[in-house]
Amino acid sequence: MSGLENVKILFFIKRTKLTKTGDATIFVRITINKERTEFSLKKHVNPNNWDDKKDRAKGRSPEILELNEFIDQYQRKILSYIDFMILDNQTVTARIIQEKLVGKKENRRTILKVFQEHNDNARKLIGIDFAPDTVQRYETSYMHTKDFIRWQYQREDMALDDLNHQFVCSYELYLKTERKCAHNTAIKYLKNFKKIVRIALANGWMKKDPFATIKFKLKPVDAVYLTKEELDIIINKEIGIERLRQVRDVFVFCCFTGLAFSDAKSLKRQHITTDSNGITWIHKKRTKTDQMSTIFVIEAAKKLLTKYKYEPELIEKGTVLPVLSNQKMNAFLKEIGIICGIDKPISTHTARHTFATTVALENNMPLEVVSKTLGHSSTKMTQRYARTTEALIKKNMVKIKNLY
Structure with a gap:
């Protein structure tokens, strides 16, 4: 038995x-x-x-x-x-x-084969239907799925029909424990995987949906942004190491413009124009969403553009700023935070939140204008970036403090 x-x-x-x-x-x-x-x-x-x-x-x-x-x-x-x-x-x-x-049926549909086919098609559609970073996330999700199947089932691939509720639950546990992913990061990888399952279901390659009774819920996360005082410290800090100075300049430029890392990296001279009144503008579609950002370039940001205007390497590439990879930028920003005595997990995305909260809203910029600058499709998205700070409360409440 x-x-x-x-x-x-x-x-x-x-x-x-x-x-x-x-x-x-x-x-x-x-x-x-x-x-x-x-x-x-x-x-x-x-x-x-x-x-x-x-x-x-x-x-x-x-x-x-x-x-x-x-x-x-x-x-x-x-x-x-x-x-x-x-x-x-x-x-x-x-x-x-x-x-x-x-023996195995060579022509049968398997998890990783369908996933790889999706990623191959997505790579061909970069710049059309997919942003490069989106494709990279699917590639990372594919590798996590492949590693999970090896770890949990000691196999190189699995049939689509073997997917069930237990597979998904075990995969989530694996991402959070073995891969040390935070809750929201694990959920995003599972959502990437869920798209592959939806493709299989739509094509009739699977009979049952393993996600049928599973609902994903992201935990609310307080966005990290810099206060005016912290931003001033970073701007005015004397930094003797060239690579850190360049990373600081790119970060501060994003704080002044609201550009995301990928958009700063792909910013080219043709995106920057000067109108008849001498005002400099950036008109650029966001890499992530294809939404147009319309950015008024303030004088402090113009100075940073001028600083790198004649860099031979940037002229050859047609770009305007010395932007490193996101991984290197984040590593060096941690160093800068330590040097400046700022006890916050600073990353490239901190700049975008800092623009929305400290640079824009605290200086009375209307939410609709902030939304257009950030390239958001609605002000609801902008509200997730912007925070009502003590400084903003104080600025508005001081008007009525003696009212009664």
């Missing part, structure tokens, strides 16, 4: 589908945890010689005895596979047992 109690093995024939000689094909149905698979044994029997109750051939002829011995051995083989996998702490499913018995 197998180490699993919820295993059922049934041998049967389909009496309505006979061969040209009138024989019936013998099938085996394996059910494990209410999931089942069935396939042919490539053996045949006269339907009159099959006992449906005993799921064996009936009779005492040498051919019948040999056939029943084959079926008995096949059943023992199935049970031995199950016992070995349980002892080896492997996941046991009906489909996995089928694969071990008859």
